[in-house]
Amino acid sequence: MLRAASILQGNDLKVEPRYQRRLDELVELCQQSLPSFDEERLRRAFRISYWAHRNDRRKSGEAYISHPLEVAFIVAKDIGIDDVTVVAALLHDVVEDTEISLDFVREEFGEPIANIIDGLTKISGVFASGAMGHAENVRKLMLSMATDIRVILVKFADRLHNMRTIEAMSRHKQIKTASQTLELFAPLAHRFGLFAIKSELEDLSLKVLHPEDYRAILEGIKDSRANRESYIRTFSEPLKERLRLDGFDFDIYGRSKNIYSVYRKMKAQNKPIDEIYDLFAVRVVLKSTGKKGKEDCWRVYSIITDLYKPLPERFRDFLSVPKSNGYQSLHTTVLGPDGRRVEVQIRTREMHEVAERGLAAHWKYKEGVTDSDGQMERFLSWVRELLES
Incomplete structure (x- = not known):
């Protein structure tokens, strides 16, 4: 069975300096903006995500780790709820796309983070299956599948970074993704009160769907x-x-x-x-x-x-x-x-x-909320x- 110790202590895992710097910036942001913060857990999650995606590339040719790292940044900066959500953002694709199992995540990071990853994996399955009906029905389906609302928050950040980097997709995929974003994600972000995210999702969608007007x-x-x-x-x-x-x-x-x-x-x-x-x-x-x-x-x-x-x-x-x-x-x-x-x-x-x-x-x-359970x-x-x- 895969053990975190073998990943965390392996000498063959050399993190590229630019991603190490970006991680350090994320740590600093979390220290400034979150009510409490477990730095060791976040660094451990980054290292596991880096290892899991070590052979993966985005369509742009960038190392895949750039995506979960930027999603975690959006969660910390624009949502700022807690460090559990930031850690989940770093790990959000490992179960769906790599050999890391949900049991591994549960054992290493606990039930709440495993539940968020599980919810994200299930929601990704809905989109991958193409079983997309009316936007309001999909919103309800997403909410019903997300036993923890933090699943949706990470999904917003995931979609926002995908929209920021959408140029690498085929034109057909761009139009499909932008239409879905405008009809589904932007209105749901509005219901969550995430005005900055909602506005950027709308603008990026318009840029794809009506480039001349934009x-x-x-x-x-x-x-x-x-x-x-x-x-x-x-x-x-x-x-x-x-x-x-x-x-x-x-x-x-x-x-x-x-x-x-x-x-x-x-x-x-x-x-x-x-x-x-x-x-x-x-x-x-x-x-x-x-x-x-x-x-x-x-x-x-x-x-x-x-x-x-x-x-x-x-x-x-x-x-x-x-x-x-x-x-x-x-x-x-x-x-x-x-x-x-x-x-x-x-x-x-x-x-x-x-x-x-x-x-x-x-x-x-x-509530003057800290982060108690x-x-x-x-x-x-x-x-x-x-x-x-």
């Missing part, structure tokens, strides 16, 4: 960047001055709509990009917390609508009624200088982390209830 929008955004940034500065300066006078601790910055959302708006309104006026968007992130943070959001809203005329029909209050994935923010659209529409989002730093990183961040602030079990149960409701 390039035109990207160029349009680039061409207007200098004017847009100048306008945002003009819009923001009076607001910054008022907020400082009132003693707020804040960050304020312009943000670009993701390319896919601009594409959808152009199609819905049947207009070219230069007629889509609400490309101007500003976010105010406050550093106050708790009850005071919410109160401050309303105070800032009052200041903004005092400076600029609001469009009442575009107001959204996600403070009083948060979205099911934990998202909280105030949204308003106002008429800025020259009568241009500017969309403004107002939130606290905690709300911003939830908006970017979803349910895991929401739970962290809700009881807290993690409650978190996973809570997520499932939200997704199935």
